[in-house]
Amino acid sequence: MTRTVNLPGGTALPLIGFGTWQLRAKSAYESVRTALEIGYRHVDTATLYQNEADVGRAVKDSGVDREQVFVTTKLRPQDARHARRALESSLRLLDTGYVDLWLIHWPTGRDELVSTWQELLSARDAGLVRNAGVSNYSPALIDLVTEATGERPAVNQIPWSPAQHDPALLEEHRRRGVVVEGYSGLKNTDLRSPVLTEIAQRHGVTPAQVVLRWHLEHDIVILPRSSRRERIAANFDLEGFGLTKEDVTAIDALTRTG
Numbered sequence: 001m002t003r004t005v006n007l008p009g010g011t012a013l014p015l016i017g018f019g020t021w022q023l024r025a026k027s028a029y030e031s032v033r034t035a036l037e038i039g040y041r042h043v044d045t046a047t048l049y050q051n052e053a054d055v056g057r058a059v060k061d062s063g064v065d066r067e068q069v070f071v072t073t074k075l076r077p078q079d080a081r082h083a084r085r086a087l088e089s090s091l092r093l094l095d096t097g098y099v100d101l102w103l104i105h106w107p108t109g110r111d112e113l114v115s116t117w118q119e120l121l122s123a124r125d126a127g128l129v130r131n132a133g134v135s136n137y138s139p140a141l142i143d144l145v146t147e148a149t150g151e152r153p154a155v156n157q158i159p160w161s162p163a164q165h166d167p168a169l170l171e172e173h174r175r176r177g178v179v180v181e182g183y184s185g186l187k188n189t190d191l192r193s194p195v196l197t198e199i200a201q202r203h204g205v206t207p208a209q210v211v212l213r214w215h216l217e218h219d220i221v222i223l224p225r226s227s228r229r230e231r232i233a234a235n236f237d238l239e240g241f242g243l244t245k246e247d248v249t250a251i252d253a254l255t256r257t258g
């Protein structure tokens with residue numbers, strides 16, 4: 001069981017999700033099957049990734065109960081004017097009945113920000129998606145859509161890694177009750193950094209596991225992506241060790257030192 005965080009509607013969001021960007025067709029299907037077999041219960045896709053059908057088929061074929069898997073997809077901003085149609089296409093491809101979280105992949109032009117957010121809320125009210133959120137939004141944009149509709153995004157999916165660690169930004173999200181999902185945490189990290197390799201050696205794990213565990217210490221949802229079974233497994237195996245307070249502080253400081 002992975003740890004979860006509760007979204008405003010009461011849904012439990014597993015802190016470890018499986019990322020699927022750049023995984024196409026067979027590779028997306030097989031990687032998601034492997035992830036679900038290993039124990040992941042959260043899968044992150046997007047219309048842009050062109051793998052919704054493969055992801056959905058993997059969820060179905062996995063034999064894991066649909067209700068047990070948290071599925072996220074994302075609306076491309078260029079589809080904002082036809083948001084409901086884009087969602088219906090995602091649902092057809094995924095064939096999962098509903099999605100657990102629908103995100104605006106990145107901000108639209110300013111004049112469409114509020115109307116697009118309203119589209120996401122109305123899809124949620126219609127029961128097509130269980131939660132609505134955003135991605136690549138600043139706190140100011142989150143405030144703009146929240147003030148216009150009285151409803152805040154459940155989640156903001158943004159880049160996060162030791163080099164990009166920003167406690168003030170994290171606090172801005174906490175204050176607003178918006179869950180932070182961090183993406184590209186491995187890709188944007190030098191896994192040969194002496195700080196990470198020393199900590200990894202001491203705990204008998206890999207630097208990638210240290211980086212992912214560090215996100216969890218900050219209650220940031222992670223979405224590691226891999227097409228290799230051993231890495232998919234290692235990226236999920238984060239509870240068998242703990243980081244000390246000093247470890248976390250040293251990794252936080254990579255923002256300044258690289």
Ligand SMILES: NC(=O)c1ccc[n+]([C@@H]2O[C@H](COP(=O)([O-])OP(=O)(O)OC[C@H]3O[C@@H](n4cnc5c(N)ncnc54)[C@H](OP(=O)(O)O)[C@@H]3O)[C@@H](O)[C@H]2O)c1
Pocket residue numbers: 018019020021022044045105135136157158182183184185186187188191206208209223224225226227228231232234235
């Ligand atoms: N909302 C957005 O705008 C946005 C943008 C980017 C990403 N995302 C989401 O976030 C997910 C994660 O981000 P990402 O795919 O950019 O990058 P990532 O998961 O940080 O890194 C993926 C890369 O790291 C390698 N890797 C995975 N596990 C590893 C390990 N244990 N040790 C060493 N290398 C490892 C993978 O290679 P192998 O496959 O060879 O293992 C792959 O090249 C995406 O898949 C997507 O779902 C969202």
